[in-house]
Amino acid sequence: MSVEKRIFKIPVGPQHPALKEFEHFVFTVDGERVIDVGFRIGYTHRGIEKLAESKTYIQNLYLCERICGICSAAHQGCYAQTVEELADITAPPRGTYIRTLIWELERIHSHLLWLGVAAHEIGFDTLFMLVWRDREVVMDLLEMISGNRVNYAMSTIGGVRRDISDELKHKILKGLDILEERTKYYKEVCMKEQTILARAANVGILTREQALKLNAVGPTARASGVDVDLRRDDPYGAYDEVPFNVIVYDTCDVLARVLVRVDETFECINMCRWLLENLPEGDIRTKFARKIAENEVVGRVEAPRGELFYYIKSNGTDKPERLKVRTPTLANILPVCEMLKGGYIADIPIVLAGIDPCFACMDRALFIDENSEKKWVWSREQLRIYSIKWYKEHGNEVVRERWKQ
Amino acid sequence: MAVLSKLVKWARIKSPWIIHYNSGGCNACDIEVVAALTPRFDVERFGILLKGSPRHADVLVVTGPVTRQTKNRLIRIYNQMADPKFVLAVGTCTITGGVFRGAYGVLGGVDEAIPVDVFVPGCPPKPEAIIQGVVKLLEKLQKT
Numbered sequence: 001m002s003v004e005k006r007i008f009k010i011p012v013g014p015q016h017p018a019l020k021e022f023e024h025f026v027f028t029v030d031g032e033r034v035i036d037v038g039f040r041i042g043y044t045h046r047g048i049e050k051l052a053e054s055k056t057y058i059q060n061l062y063l064c065e066r067i068c069g070i071c072s073a074a075h076q077g078c079y080a081q082t083v084e085e086l087a088d089i090t091a092p093p094r095g096t097y098i099r100t101l102i103w104e105l106e107r108i109h110s111h112l113l114w115l116g117v118a119a120h121e122i123g124f125d126t127l128f129m130l131v132w133r134d135r136e137v138v139m140d141l142l143e144m145i146s147g148n149r150v151n152y153a154m155s156t157i158g159g160v161r162r163d164i165s166d167e168l169k170h171k172i173l174k175g176l177d178i179l180e181e182r183t184k185y186y187k188e189v190c191m192k193e194q195t196i197l198a199r200a201a202n203v204g205i206l207t208r209e210q211a212l213k214l215n216a217v218g219p220t221a222r223a224s225g226v227d228v229d230l231r232r233d234d235p236y237g238a239y240d241e242v243p244f245n246v247i248v249y250d251t252c253d254v255l256a257r258v259l260v261r262v263d264e265t266f267e268c269i270n271m272c273r274w275l276l277e278n279l280p281e282g283d284i285r286t287k288f289a290r291k292i293a294e295n296e297v298v299g300r301v302e303a304p305r306g307e308l309f310y311y312i313k314s315n316g317t318d319k320p321e322r323l324k325v326r327t328p329t330l331a332n333i334l335p336v337c338e339m340l341k342g343g344y345i346a347d348i349p350i351v352l353a354g355i356d357p358c359f360a361c362m363d364r365a366l367f368i369d370e371n372s373e374k375k376w377v378w379s380r381e382q383l384r385i386y387s388i389k390w391y392k393e394h395g396n397e398v399v400r401e402r403w404k405q
Numbered sequence: 406m407a408v409l410s411k412l413v414k415w416a417r418i419k420s421p422w423i424i425h426y427n428s429g430g431c432n433a434c435d436i437e438v439v440a441a442l443t444p445r446f447d448v449e450r451f452g453i454l455l456k457g458s459p460r461h462a463d464v465l466v467v468t469g470p471v472t473r474q475t476k477n478r479l480i481r482i483y484n485q486m487a488d489p490k491f492v493l494a495v496g497t498c499t500i501t502g503g504v505f506r507g508a509y510g511v512l513g514g515v516d517e518a519i520p521v522d523v524f525v526p527g528c529p530p531k532p533e534a535i536i537q538g539v540v541k542l543l544e545k546l547q548k549t
Contacts (some may be wrong), residue, residue, distance in 0.1 A: 043429070043472070043474045043475055044427075044429045044430075044469075044472060044474075044475075045472060045474060045510045046429060046470070046472055046505050046508045046510040046511050047508035047509040047510040047511065048505070048508060050508065050509060051505065051507060051508040051509075054507070062504060063504050063505075066431045066433070066503075066504050066505070066528075067431060068431055068432055069430070069431040069432035069433025069434070069435070069436060069529065070432050070433070070436060072431075072433065113436065116443075128443075129443055129444055130444075132439070132440065132443035132444065132445075133443060133444040133445060136440070136445045139440070149437070149529075149531060150433040150436065150437060150529050151433055151528060151529065384457075
């Protein structure tokens with residue numbers, strides 16, 4: 001067989017059975033190695049930006065929240081914050097603190113969710129189930145504060161909608177203790193467990209130069225040694241007062257992305273404690289006039305997945321003239337293509353999951369031999385099973401080779 | 406034959422395998438569906454398993470409104486499933502299109518594309534509500 005004949009193209013997606021939205025990737029592979037990656041986005045395109053122009057500022061709060069279900073508070077908070085700047089009002093300190101608390105609790109829930117999904121992708125389902133069991137603790141806390149488990153509807157223009165009582169404060173602190181203890185255990189698991197080290201160390205390399213060049217954001221960038229975090233670089237909410245560390249790892253692989261998120265969870269827990277202990281007295285919201293004079297504002301927040309960007313233009317009515325959103329996953333697509341190049345087919349699921357995408361449609365992978373036009377179809381689940389089986393057979397040599405580097 | 410069909414029905418009720426498909430939603434219902442499968446809520450005790458292929462599944466769990474891009478794919482998945490097949494639509498978006506109703510990329514509820522057996526309202530529904538929807542579906546299976 002000549003060399004050309006060994007080059008295959010693998011379209012992956014767009015359907016998938018897991019918890020993420022869909023996406024279509026085309027992998028060009030030479031044997032087991034991925035040599036090129038292409039992608040097509042837009043399957044979930046609903047026309048939210050256009051729809052927002054026909055809704056009032058208050059109605060848009062709930063539309064923006066539903067752009068992403070996992071980082072809903074980040075979206076809603078970012079929108080509310082941007083409109084506040086547009087209308088030139090400021091939320092009272094207590095409102096800002098509660099909003100920041102929700103952001104951090106959401107980050108805990110999102111990072112734990114991701115750790116579970118990553119464990120599932122490498123076939124470590126015990127860890128997946130354990131993490132999701134403990135994640136219910138933070139879900140309960142969010143439900144106690146806001147009344148809903150996922151879309152909290154806490155932020156509103158000019159503050160937040162619900163207050164935190166002293167009784168609730170104690171319950172949250174108790175919940176945070178349990179979370180801290182469990183996260184410590186998971187950190188130990190991630191540092192020592194051979195299953196994770198073998199599949200995550202030296203996989204999906206994204207060097208610092210590549211991360212800067214391709215504009216990686218959030219934990220993906222921080223795992224490649226790029227010291228960037230909007231909470232510190234461009235403080236918003238209560239972040240200019242809360243003490244916290246920015247977690248940066250420089251090993252540039254999937255393991256670094258795991259550890260950045262686990263360490264950030266500790267930071268989040270400490271920040272929540274600080275916020276609750278230093279919660280200022282006073283109102284939780286200010287009044288907001290429904291109509292906003294002509295103005296335009298850019299707002300940014302650090303969502304669990306990275307920098308979230310909002311642009312809003314007003315025209316003197318109660319509806320925005322233009323709303324533009326850029327989500328962190330879009331910024332991280334080009335870096336993930338770079339990570340996949342040169343890797344094995346079996347590493348695709350974990351590397352794709354590594355950026356914590358709001359999609360990952362690996363269902364129905366279609367394998368096409370360009371020369372003989374032979375086709376076969378793989379689902380994402382089959383690809384996952386294939387990757388686990390492949391590592392059982394070839395794992396030892398691959399891992400040995402990786403450790404040598 | 407009566408004995409055989411009884412046996413088949415018993416097997417079907419004890420192990421309704423599901424395939425989960427997001428037809429354009431925001432992920433919130435998806436994480437609640439997965440939460441229902443994990444230890445706190447654990448629908449696996451009803452014999453429910455998440456499957457990757459539509460050909461292995463009895464129940465199609467759909468979340469989110471149907472977008473123009475996904476309608477044909479949703480119908481294709483539905484057609485690939487073996488009879489008898491059931492559809493569980495999770496979330497307000499699957500009923501009417503929810504908050505996205507009126508957007509140019511959104512067609513509306515899931516029944517725009519495929520017939521639905523049980524709707525679970527909520528944005529997103531709690532795992533308890535999803536479990537109730539599953540129980541309703543099992544009752545419906547009992548009657549078939």
